[in-house]
Amino acid sequence: MSGRRHTIWWIVISLVVAVYALFPVLWIVSLSLKSAGDVANRKFWPTTVDWSNYELIFTGAAKDLFLPALVNSIGICLIATLIAVVLATLTAYAVARLDFPGKKFILTMALAVSIFPVISLVTPLFRIWSAIGLYDTWVGLIIPYLSLTLPISIWTLAAFFRQIPWELEQAAQVDGATSFQAFRKVIVPLAAPGVFTTAIIAFFIAWNDFVYGISLTSTSAARPVPAALSFFTGASQFEEPAGAISAAAIVVTVPIIIIVLLFQRQIVSGLTSGAVKG
Amino acid sequence: MSVIELKNIVKRYGDGYPAINDVSLDIAEGEFVILVGPSGSGKSTLLRMIVGLEDITDGELRIDKELINDAAPRERNLAMVFQNYALYPHLSVAENIAFPLMLTKGQYSKAEIDERVNRAATLLELGDHLDRKPANLSGGQRQRVAMGRAIVRDANAFLFDEPLSNLDAKLRIQMRTEISRMQRNLAVTTVYVTHDQTEAMTLGDKVAVLKKGVLQQYASPQELYDEPVNLFVGGFIGSPPMNFLPVENVDGALHSPFGTFSLPEARSAKLREAPRYLVAGIRPEDFHDAAALDEAKRASGALLTAEVDVTEWLGNEVYAYLPFEAAPEIRKALEELDRDLDGEGTRTQVVAALDPSTAVAEGDEVQLWFDPAKVMVFDPETGENLTRDPENAQRLAEASEAARRRALDRAREQQQRA
DSSP: OOOHHHHHHHHHHHHHHHHHHHHHHHHHHHHHTTTTTTTOOOOOSSSSSOOHHHHHOOOOOTTHHHHHHHHHHHHHHHHHHHHHHHHHHHHHHHHHHOOTTTTHHHHHHHHHHHHHHHHHHHHHHHHHHHHHTTTSHHHHHHHHHHHHHHHHHHOOOOOOHHHSSSHHHHHHHHHTTTTTHHHHIIHHHHHHHHHHHHHHHHHHHHHHHOOOHHSOOOOOTTHHHHHHTTOOOOTTTTSSSSSHHHHHHHHHHHHHHHHHHHHHHHHHOOOOTTSSSS | OEEEEEEEEEEEEETTEEEEEEEEEEEEOOOOEEEEOTTTTHHHHHHHHTTSSOOEEEEEEOOOOOOTTTTHHHHTEEEEEEEOOOOTTTTTTHHHHHHHHSSSSTTOOOOHHHHHEEEEEEEHOOOOGTTSOGHHHHSHHHHHHHHHHHSOOOEEEEEESSTTTTTTTHHHHHHHHHHHHHHHHOOEEEEESSSSSHHHHHHEEEEEETTTTTTEEEHHHHHHHHSSSHHHHHHHSSSSSOEEEEEETTTTTTEEEEEEEEGGGGGGGGGGSSSSEEEEEEEEGGEEOOOOOGEEEETTTTEEEEEEOOOEOOOOOOEEEEEEEHHHHHHHHHHHHHTTTOSSSOOEEEEEEOOOTTOOOOEEEEEEOOOOGEEEEOTTTTBBBOOOHHHHHHHHHHHHHHHHHHHHHHHHHHHHHH
């Protein structure tokens, strides 16, 4: 009896949390499907499903603002993620496996960097970037994004590497592998789920950034989507741009959902079971 | 098949404490050598130094005369079976076994690798599991995959680090026989680490007993059993372990808590200059129930009288436990010995392994008969075995070496025929 009641409670709590978390998303979806006249009508559902907001950002007036921003976002975030994951993999491996002076310092500094408020860095960065010509360029965003994504990537991957039995690498070396072969043939395949997870987290962080995006760019040469959204205007100056912004928000959320669904299986860990007697 | 020589090997960690202190071993071609000792004796460290996973602080390690102190593990061509198996979880059984061959860039063709993997798998009865992942195997199967990875290549030697400690008792005995058979058939030099004296005695051509990083004795199992050099080896080898009785040495007569006896003339030479308080070692199986013996036999040996505290009936034997109070002069030495042997309490009881036909029951006063010629006497200070017979030890060593050579020759003949 008590077991069933327990289950019911869990279902109720989960539903409450799910509704609480997903309600705003649903609202955005609804808003993006409203026609210009409906946006301010104080109703939750659109009176008619209207795709004009999507047309506006892909083919309409907002096209020149949105499409380059989408390209910028994808390019900048992918490059930042790739660099962060490669560097973090090597760093985390060293941190997890080797004993060297300053190991603790590296981890502490990484943590300190990640909790440093972004807003306090933006102004000095703006001045420096302007001076050295990185303002409004991809590189000018990739570098600060690395400072956001590297620390968390290092911490996540180091935790992951620590779970891989040390003995596997030693076994590989005894079996005739060089250190690098042991890393490539044994550690990397086992670490793959961890690397995927880290890559996705890093990508999200970069993808969601707004402060750097709005402050360090001025044209569509490098402006990412979150910043571009704030430049949206309605179809005419008398219209609210809320519908178009919602449509753009949905469009930039979809890739994230697709990525998570695609790599769901890789994210599942537990691949290391069976290596050693637990 | 290689000769491995360890000369004055020392391992010191950061704090300067030697984990391995001046160990020298000669391991002959095709020999099965066991490194045995309680926890903290440095046996695994020594093995890892041989394979190259630990640096050698001092001393010389040679394989086939070649100094390899600083060689990387892969340059030593040694195969190792790890305590936790260390299988690659992302690879199938076949890929795990083939792993060492795949690393030898082009030395083996694809067909050759397949053939070798199949041969190893057949030998270890893994043929049906080649496509499975380690996660889907039982403990015994994982263990065999780990062995397969070792035997698939032509390694200079096999190294085993407590390979059976994760298996249950029944499987352990089975695998023990399997390892013994495999080693003898392949005739490959083998170094095997264990803390289990039964494994050491049953598997090894020679056994190196280690205590706190120091080699105590390196000899055949029988020599360790019959002629241990000191109290530690005597107490470590044998199951149930050797009994240690505190005795007072008065003009060659030994007074124990259970009665007085003396050793035969030939064995008591060293006792005359020995200290007053000594430790007498008697193996449980050397005790017999005096009630079951005839008068002539009783007169030929010594008798101890004591009260039986607990008995344990095992079918083929009865263990009778007889507690005693150790004299304070000896107690310290006995307690220290017990700690060295990983014991829990102090050893102030005697265990007698009696014939199951005995009528001895708990609470009875019992007379135990033993042959004084089988008693060993140890100096409690130095631990030295005062009754050790070097000539007998020599004879045992020669006999064991001769038996090993015969077995090796037979294995080689068979290999040539095959």
